[in-house]
Amino acid sequence: MRDNLDQPGARYWCGVLFGLLIWSASYGIGLLVFDPALRSVFEIGIWLGKNLLPPMMLGIALSYTGRTDLAYSRWMTVNIAFWIGVSILYATNPLHHLLWTGYQIEPVLGAATVSYTRQPLLFVFYAIAYLQIGVGVFVLLETLYKYGKNYTTQILVQPLSLTPPTVASVIWLLQVGPLPELNVAPILFSITVLVLTPLFRSESFEVSPTIVRKKAIEDLPDPFVAVDKQGQLADFNRAAEQVFAEINETAIGADFEELIPELSSQIDYESPVSSRRLTDIELIEEGTVRYYNAEASAYRGPRDDTQGTQIIFRNITQRKQRKQELEETNEQLDQFVSTVSHDLRNPLSVARGYLTMAETTGDQDDFDTASEALERMDTMIEELLAVARAETIIEDKEPIEIADIATEAWQTAKTESADLAVTVDDTVTVDGDRELLQSIFENLFRNAIDHNDGPITVKVGTLEGGDGFYVSDDGTGIPEDERNNVFNHGYTNTEDGTGFGLSIVQKFVTAHEWDIGVTSGSEGGARFEIQTESNG
DSSP: OGGGTTSTTHHHHHHHHHHHHHHHHHHHHHTTOOOHHHHHHHHHHHHHHHHHHHHHHHHHHHHHTTOHHHHTSHHHHHHHHHHHHHHHHHHTHHHHOSSEEEEEEOOBTTBOOEEEEEOHHHHHHHHHHHHHHHHHHHHHHHHHHHHGGGGHHHHHHHHHHHHHHHHHHHHHHHTOSSOTTOOOHHHHHHHHHHHHHHHHHTTGGGGOHHHHHHHHHHTOSSOEEEEETTSBEEEEOHHHHHHOTTOSGGGTTSBHHHHSHHHHTTOOSSSOOSOEEEEEEEEEETTEEEEEEEEEEEEEOTTSOEEEEEEEEEEOHHHHHHHHHHHHHHHHHHHHHHIIIIITHHHHHHHHHHHHHHHHHOOHHHHHHHHHHHHHHHHHHHHHHHHHHTTSOOOSOEEEEHHHHHHHHHHHHOOTTEEEEEOSOTTOEEEEOHHHHHHHHHHHHHHHHHTOOSOEEEEEEEOTTSSEEEEEESSSOOOGGGTTTTTSTTOOSSTTOOSOHHHHHHHHHHHTTOEEEEEEOTTSSEEEEEEOOOOO
């Protein structure tokens, strides 16, 4: 029995065994005691054992039929306390005589049976006991009606096994029959225990129809809710409670429209359809956006009667993310095709035209112009490859000294009209991909040089708080109304610009899972701020 305590109703069954043990032992020993004073002591045990049975048997029936919320509710606690109070009333009857009077021993068949005049309050308590046992039998038969022949044996054995001891108890209470003072109910209840105990020792209580149904819903990995025909929440599983903050035990009976309003308007509660796809919903769980699709269908009872609407939610976050990644890849492909078909065609046409002229004239300027066009094509191809490489998230990162990588990147971008000032301490590092981080600095340096005339100074420093770094210049800056566009692919305000540089920077920053923004520098130029975790 100890191994089955977690089965529904098992603890109540322990209560039945305990009560029956007290009742049977007290009654059996009492039949051997003819001293009235001592015999009355055993009478206390008899009534205590009896009074434990009604609430315990009701608890078993409620648990078996899936009503565990009621079986272990505050009401059930009050009910058990009531019967304990009744037992105290029985024990103190010699003081108030509210339950019986004229207590005396009247031997039957050589046993010390007793007789007394039953008072109305005793019949009231017995009526309450029979009522609770009757409620238990009713819910068992209701379950049999709902779930059919598959569970006939294990359901019927419970009320049928209770019938003989209950009838015997009624006969004793009403003092009918040839031996009215002899109560055989404890003997028959013992037989009932022998019949029902195998149910608890086996897995029978785990295959209760209502428990199987409820457990199947509860174990669903996807959120599940059931809404009745009045549009009120009728049931839900643990997954739904974890996903939707509004759904919990207190929400049972609440209008579904108040719980998930974005779906409520799409459901016909009175005439549920067999299956219908609802609008996808977006939720924020612990700061992370999750996407769920919802499918509604008719919620049917065990006899295939429509009771309302059931909705199953499936997490499609990964699918949404894959779709978004595919869209971004397609966009990148479109940009690539556009660049190849248009932007590369222009310098190619220039090179072809000037080479044709150079073949005729032999003019070195024509050769130089063609060479510049080819170099521009080479630059564009390199930047296109860089853009393609930036479409992934960096997995393997290493500590990189900002001052060192910035100085190294400057070697490929520096000109005679520009100077670099690094104010970052040599020990300050960031975790990243060295090659991509160098490309970030190179493109930012080129952007500052290409968009400013005359001598400029480019500065590299750390952000206040040490959570990132910046690259700024003392040039003309970027107009505020253009700052939202500078990272767009192909955006440029110069004739010879490719429009790829800052787009590459943003993609490489995103690949590191960092953030980048543009503002005005302290000396009036452009300032690019990259937010990232600093290890310095």
